[in-house]
Amino acid sequence: xxxxxxxxxxxPPAVADALWRGDELGRGTDTVWPSSFDALDAELPGGGWPxxxxxxxxxxxxxxxxxxLAGPALRHVVADGAxxxxxxxxxxxxxxxxxxLGLDERHLVWIAARAPSERLWCTEQLIKSNAAGAVLAxxxxxxxxxxxxxxxLAQSFEGPVFxxxxxxxxxxxxxxxxxxxxxxxxxxxxDVQILKRKGPAHDTPLRLASVPGGLxxxxxxRVMQPSTMRPVAPVVAPVVAPVVAPAAPVHExxxxxxxxxxxxxxxxxxxAASSAGTV
Numbered sequence: 001x002x003x004x005x006x007x008x009x010x011x012p013p014a015v016a017d018a019l020w021r022g023d024e025l026g027r028g029t030d031t032v033w034p035s036s037f038d039a040l041d042a043e044l045p046g047g048g049w050p051x052x053x054x055x056x057x058x059x060x061x062x063x064x065x066x067x068x069l070a071g072p073a074l075r076h077v078v079a080d081g082a083x084x085x086x087x088x089x090x091x092x093x094x095x096x097x098x099x100x101l102g103l104d105e106r107h108l109v110w111i112a113a114r115a116p117s118e119r120l121w122c123t124e125q126l127i128k129s130n131a132a133g134a135v136l137a138x139x140x141x142x143x144x145x146x147x148x149x150x151x152x153l154a155q156s157f158e159g160p161v162f163x164x165x166x167x168x169x170x171x172x173x174x175x176x177x178x179x180x181x182x183x184x185x186x187x188x189x190x191d192v193q194i195l196k197r198k199g200p201a202h203d204t205p206l207r208l209a210s211v212p213g214g215l216x217x218x219x220x221x222r223v224m225q226p227s228t229m230r231p232v233a234p235v236v237a238p239v240v241a242p243v244v245a246p247a248a249p250v251h252e253x254x255x256x257x258x259x260x261x262x263x264x265x266x267x268x269x270x271x272a273a274s275s276a277g278t279v
Contacts, residue, residue: 031158036072037208044178045198049073049160054151056176058195060167062090062138065182065190067101068210070162074134075102077159082133087122088113089138100214116141120150127153127161134159140166144173151175170195186227188212 031051034041041047049055049070059065074084084107086093093110095103109132113119116139123137127150135157142165154161163176170181179196188211194202211224222229 033073033076033160035069036075037206037210039206040192040208043194043197043202043206049162050178051158051160052155053178054147054154054161054163054176055178056147056163056165056174056180058165058167058170058179058181060183062140062164062166064184065210066136066138066162066164067098068212069180069182069190069192069208070136070160071098071101071103073160077133078102078107080133081107082159083107083109083131084134084136085109085111085126085132087111087126087135087137088119089136097212097214120146123150123161123163124153127157130157132159135161136164137162138164142169144175148175151177187225 032046032048033051034048035044044050057066057069077084079102084103086109088111093108095105095108098104098108111122113122119137119139120142123135123139126132126135142163147163150161150163167181174196176196177198179194181193181195183191183193183205185191185207188209190208190210191205192208193205211219216224
């Protein structure tokens with residue numbers, strides 16, 4: 001530092017608290033819900049699912065991991081009587097399975113929107129009105145400017161907003177501050193890769209143990225961890241030599257000596273033929 005430079009003055013506490021460095025994990029928003037996965041909470045800004053912003057989840061196939069990832073946190077959302085709104089789920093919600101997550105028909109609003117414009121409009125209205133505790137929207141098709149509008153609206157929404165999108169949208173620009181890629185692994189585990197967050201990059205996927213609700217009470221220990229099963233050697237049938245039927249005996253005509261009568265007749269024929277030839 002030059003001797004003519006003014007001395008460094010520490011930042012005011014309010015400014016220092018609001019300052020975020022890119023090599024540090026962000027503090028997140030003022031409303032955060034624990035995900036019920038300790039390893040995931042340790043890597044999320046604020047230690048859980050954030051409110052007042054979008055959380056974009058990319059999946060190779062819908063209806064396989066959405067509830068297993070976001071479902072445990074909804075128990076905290078509905079604890080105060082708030083509802084969970086579903087926009088365009090690809091399959092009909094299975095209420096008995098959701099009851100294991102603490103959801104019942106009183107806390108569930110299902111909107112069967114199909115067209116992309118319907119999904120977008122319903123999601124916008126739910127976020128604007130702040131009428132639900134959480135919004136889960138399936139959006140196979142969405143333009144970046146549409147997502148940007150949802151992010152702006154979500155800043156006034158207190159609960160978490162999950163957007164489930166296909167894996168093909170991975171390289172598309174997205175304004176969502178938190179972006180995850182989720183795949184299924186062995187032993188009912190979820191592999192969660194953090195593509196975008198307020199903090200340093202996290203390249204190694206997180207392995208989260210996740211058994212669908214209610215199945216942990218009916219599955220056997222071996223089925224709970226199928227990777228520990230010893231492979232069964234294939235049964236090899238013994239090689240049996242093919243049975244070859246004996247060749248049928250070749251019956252040669254018996255010698256004429258065994259039939260003197262026939263031989264005598266043949267002899268007479270030859271004689272008659274010879275006599276006829278000499279006439």
